[in-house]
Amino acid sequence: MSLAPPAAKPRRQGEGLAQAVILAGPAIFLAAFCVTPLVLLVQLSLSHHQDGGLWSPGFELTQYRALGEPTFLRVVGFSLALAASAAALTLSLAFPAAYFISRMRRRAQVAWLVFILGALSLSEVLIVFAFQVLLSSGGALVKALVDLGLMAAPQSLYPNLGAVLVGLVYLVLPYVILFLYPAVSRLDEEMPQAAATMGASPLRTFFLVTTPLMRGPLVSAAALVVIFTVSSYLTPLVLGRPENWTVGVHLSNTALDAGDMPLAAAQAVLLVTAVVGLLGLVRWIGGQRAPA
């Protein structure tokens, strides 16, 4: 890459130099901590696996052939389905929530934003712990269900697929609300108002007028949820059974328990490829600029 001057604007004197000075540090950082790890990951996926978590440089496709195994493909398929369900559930909560927040009075809006931002300070480790407590057979939720007669005898509500989904939705919900907030706050009031004047119910207006206007940000948000959940680790590990484990759990086990870094790297390369493909698809569907 060279220090090319901007194409459209006439260049002021010394601009190239000023840029070079301020961008030198960030460029070194990016080269060391963004480009190098990506290159290493690809190189590692082609290396030769040795016992004890070691590897020797090489150029072999052993790892990539192992990706075609039916067990691994089934895990990938399950993870994608899980991530897609998490995305659908999260959006159905986050989109109306962000919309309502953006229509509140200033003080209420600020309070909600502080609340949602503050909720980010709970680590995933503690979120899964809290859900363990909430869903356990001695927890308040089970007690309430038994008291209401919805459950015959107290029994734990985890580990199972439902618990994993709830945990994942919880994990991404604050981010998605914050991600959609700028877009919904920019929404024009005129179209929905016109629809209401013409007799459409609020619900109809929301789904037929507001939602289509938000197609781009909604698709981007869904993609973000899929990326974050497809490879989730702690939540499926703690709140799910082994058959609910995502590709993220299997990948970590490959790296940590089996010590097979080259295979883990190949699985990671596959995931990166999938993410890039997904983002390309989002761009295409959204037909608009990529999200920030």
Place this chain on the structure above:
Amino acid sequence: MNPALMATWARRGFMGLVGAFIAAPLVVVAGVSFNPTRRMSFPPTSLSLVWYRDFFGDPDWMASLRATLTISASAALLSVAVALPIAYAVWRYHSRLSKAMAGMGASLFLLPGVVLAVMFSALWGVTGHVGRIENVAFSHAAVFLGIPLSLLAVGFDSIDLGLMEAARTMGAGEADAFRLVVRPAMTPYIVCAIAYVFVLSMNEYLIAYMVAGFSVQTLPIRIFTNMRTGYEPTMCVAAVLFMVVGFCVFGSLALIGDLPRLMGRLRPLRD
């Protein structure tokens, strides 16, 4: 009931449920930390500070707290220090180079956490510099770079270009324009970006574990080990501390700055 009133109540009910859902784990963790017994139960039967005494009296928990705060503070400062010149160059020069760098820097944030963990453990493994606390800080700074890049871009875009022109017309040099217009406008965004990365880094588990987990026990790592080997309410004390820090940081941000605007609302908001 008329439809408008019904819609209002439906909206309030919905927001109440969302709020309760988001609050539930926070309340559970806080409740457990004040529980007098070791039994994992909620709601607590009475209030006690015994786990707080345990937490602050235990050198291991204190070491983890120190390690975590060191990592998240350095990661936050580093990642904002890297993002600021890039975002400034994108805004000021519109150059292809700066835009490419912004894209590159934001790309890692879009990769799954597990992939990043493998990438960075390979990086530090190859350099032979393993198990060090700075590894985690640098990895987090790179991983979360997308946050300051996008927040600062929003900030720069909100600066009134007319104001910049006016400053220059009135004879202000580049440095003066920067001091008079750019710096005051950007300060809340910079603080917000630092707070955001700080909180994310403080809570990150997998990358920290794969990069240096065997020698640096950050709080999430210690808490997770604690959860698997036999649970102790002491771990919830750390969580309460973080919640207090989180709410204080974002609450004071709301006091010093226009939070809806910081979060990307461009339309002016009536009171």
